[in-house]
Amino acid sequence: MKIAVVVPGGVDRSGEVRVVPALLALLKRLALRHEVHVFALRQEVEPGEWWLHGARVHNIGGRATVLRAVKAVMEEHRRGRFELVQAIWSGSGGAVAVAAARLLGLRCAVHVAGGELVALRDIGYGGRLALRGRLREAFVLRGADALTAASQCVLDQIAALGHEARRLPLGVDLDVWPQRAPRPREAGAPLRLVQVASLNRVKDQACLLQALAQVPGAELDLIGEDTLGGAVQALAAQWGLASRVRFHGFKTQAELPPLLAQAHLHVISSRHEAGPLAVLEAAVLGLPSIGTAVGHLAEWTPDAALVAAPGDAAGLAALIARVAGDEALRLRLAFEAQRRALAEDAAFCHDRFEQLYAGLLGR
Missing domain, CATH: 3.40.50.2000 (Glycogen Phosphorylase B;)
Known part of the structure; x- marks a missing residue:
């Protein structure tokens, strides 16, 4: 299966800095079974491409990022048909995923992974601060075939806007973070x-x-x-x-x-x-x-x-x-x-995404 994954960033070519570890863990596992193309909106200022954990990263960069990202997904689709489009984060990435999927007649899933649906005005934070953001999120939530989020708090935000979503936590890669037993605190040691x-x-x-x-x-x-x-x-x-x-x-x-x-x-x-x-x-x-x-x-x-x-x-x-x-x-x-x-580690997360995709594609 060929999958398009749209992200704002988090996929630096170094694999070490400016990355989102849970995203890398998911991409690594998906790429073992599927052809994965990641469309990063602003990982780097200039457009570029590189391989990361078996996935092909297409960095959009520059101006008119959303429109050029939709075009990039469609161009890659012509080289070999995608079966579905996944956005990790809503926002601009979600808008790209929904628009590209609709234009290509594909199924689309959006994982709401940050503050896209909040508006904390005193600190200028959240995707719903301005009318433009509220309209964008409405477009994404209505247009996605499946909505997911890592925690109940975000599911509640989605429900408050009149949409259904399923809980799908992004887990820890135990290959990178090996389990250690909880250790007692030393007597007299400062907290x-x-x-x-x-x-x-x-x-x-x-x-x-x-x-x-x-x-x-x-x-x-x-x-x-x-x-x-x-x-x-x-x-x-x-x-x-x-x-x-x-x-x-x-x-x-x-x-x-x-x-x-x-x-x-x-x-x-x-x-x-x-x-x-x-x-x-x-x-x-x-x-x-x-x-x-x-x-x-x-x-x-x-x-x-x-x-x-x-x-x-x-x-x-x-x-x-x-x-x-x-x-x-x-x-x-x-x-x-x-x-x-x-x-609910990274392997569990990957299995849940695979189940999500199978359901969307009727398999």
């Missing part, structure tokens, strides 16, 4: 928190720092690209936390496990998440997560995670203090989170 996320407003590291300031002795490792020009570091210094917060910047997948292995608790402070995969990766390594009621954390509470409302620094601090003082609770959360992450 080490970790967050793996870009420094940006939707991840709300300001809320996390406010929470940290209320938990004496706790330390925090922040791992991710800084998109705010040092603003988070300035907040840490301003609030007297510089000695308790370590900024590591971007790390590759190979570099992450050793850093996570030193932590006792993974913390999410986001205003919105569709997943995130970081929760699942931490769980595979035996590290439990607490945080704001988004994505998988909202699904997993109270057995595999604990949550506070987004933006609630005091509530987040209370969760950190609770887990810090109850090692049995921390380990219970870790074991249950790991069980769930392993049950």
